[in-house]
Amino acid sequence: TPMSLTTGIGLGAQNGILIRSGDALQTAEKLNTIILDKTGTITNGKPALTDVIAAPDQDEETLLRLAASVEKSSEHPLAEAIVEGAQARGMNLGDVESFDAIPGHGVSATVEGRHVLIGNLKLMNREGVGIGNFEDPMKSLANDGKTPMYVALDGKLAGIIAVADTVKEGSKSAIAAMKRMGLEVVMITGDNERTANAIARQVGVDRVLAEVLPQDKAFNVQKLQLEGKKVAMVGDGINDAPALAQADVGLAIGTGTDVAIEASDITLINGSLIGVVTAIQISRATMRNVYQNLFGAFIYNTAGLPIALGVLYPFFGILLSPLLAALAMSFSSVTVISNANRLKSWKPGN
Template structure:
């Protein structure tokens, strides 16, 4: 048909369709034009009649002359008009399309808002922290808020106080050695004087001495103490009187002693004694000389982990007291477990270096800071923090509270002082050092659960939001608003259920820790323990450091028995520099000795 041109003559047989518009030249027939005109009855065609392309020749054969071909035929024009009508947009159709677009946009926006609600992200951390603190409380560890719980897993250094932390904190007098002749001063009178003096002290060692003296004297009544002075890191000084009634029945003659003086100066009436109790340095500051025999006796006890202190009455060395505080049985296991977790462990104490070394050897601590003051502890925590380390401090006393507050995580023993408990972030109810390990372990589990919760919430949002926005509509995936709301609720529930899995946490028991350490715990030798006095030459004066602290730091304990490391560090200072520093500190000491009266609760021997 593409070859037919206008003017061509075409023969159309009965039953055939007229291919083009044309004019009948020869023959008669009937044509069915219902397709074009809608006329139901056939139309008669004879020479001269017009035929329409697409109509049907019903009867005879005819010859027609083509007048319109291709797109010019009537049928082609009708088809074109229909297509144009279909392509044209009327105002009503435009309005309906706009309404559909707005409705789709509104629906998808509602779905996106529902599914993008950050409930799961908001619940990921607080639910895990809430469950973690509850589980910690069930296991004997009180954690004050989420920050210490999340911080504990970052701890790289744990600093332990000694008295009441590594040890039981209930010291006992192991030996009371009288250094003068019984004729000069009886043991009973020395006990009465010492017990009266220490009764004004709140330090655990002072309490132990007072208890021992009362037990030996068989009385709860002591004498009078006045002008009491407690010097941190050194000892105490005071005046004691009215002890005659305590010793009267043991000395019925009432003969005078070689020490003490009466207020009348005639040897009658109640005697008043000037008492000094403390370490070597305290005695030397007050002009007393310590013989090598006495120093050796003190050293023997200190090497056993005991604290040795001296007693001077009216300027005469009268006695030596050896005090021991037993190490907690789980201390070595807890410290080994911390070290196996990659945590550095440090012992920091106000006790003397020899006792500190002995205790550190027993529990397996390699690094020790001995003879430190409260301000030294704070300075050491700050020094480690300045190195980028996260530090935990474990203590129980008032003198530990500044360091507990300064540390990234302060851990207080539940049996400690109220001040320490208030300053700490974590409180161990059961006084068990293995709970320090448990708190760090639980912190790691909690942080791991928080990360899992966040990953679940992010995956939910990353997958759900594109689906809710209609990105996958071409493949038939569409979410209705109610589906988005249900998905949002399901994500929140999944995060809560994930956090509740922490309820399954059980603190490892003692047997498990012992099984892990079996055959691996090895006792340390004294040479493996590094002992530093005060802060050594690395310390930088903190705002809390007093002139007294600085003096103690420079002169050390002054007993002439420095270990190798102490001698090496002292050589780093020039002789001229040391003389100038000592002269300056001596001047400060002379001025402050008569005016400084520190609270007795800060007394450190």
């Protein structure tokens, strides 16, 4: 078993997959549910600004400039898209006097003496901001797979800003491969349900957990585990770390944060979901090899031990000399090692 596991871990490294321990490799073989974080895992995590819709009494340029001024203090990928979109239009961004990131809701800040809120419907409800006639545009943008955000100025809704993230090359084929392997694929995201379902349709995911707060991701992993499932979590961000630690096997995207990588059991160096498929295939191939070795050792010992104990002597007068017994035992080890080394010829897709 140790020989096969060591070979399997080495095989993972050759395919750009860092497996921390033999336990992770063994557990991966039993997985039946894969949870995929959306942003940065299924998608590229590099969204771009697509729409700016201002209220009738607001100026579109002012709306975007103030929003971008706030978002330049945020580390979220969506914030970066808004800032880059404003800068591409030649806007000079103002200084932020105060900034507060509200997990799962959005951000609040003061710019040029104006109080700015940027976030989802939960943030607007929490702050008592009415959304007026903007519900239909929000639904339309979300149905297109975009992520729309409300922007409020001084306690009044000023408009909507939307960004869109593109699906990573290979995500759809990787998810299809997971399904063919008999795995249930679940997408988890903080995005609203319409946006999440639009992305899920693009990549072929049937089950979606939308509008999940960062601190609740681990709880959602636990709920699936309580259903009796062996669950893997795939993520790349700081807020994915608790869920990666909670999962039976945590897989971190190598292009993600150090915190996520540290919390994971397996790291996918190239950042592609194909790595998840390969990791599970390596685990299954390794455990098949382990079972073969155990079966072979069992048969060998079942046949060899009685002979070594002299069971043939009363019938045939045959005794196994200590020298031959030692050679037979060595041959058993050679057989196990040779079978384990067969793993080195394994190729993805086998």
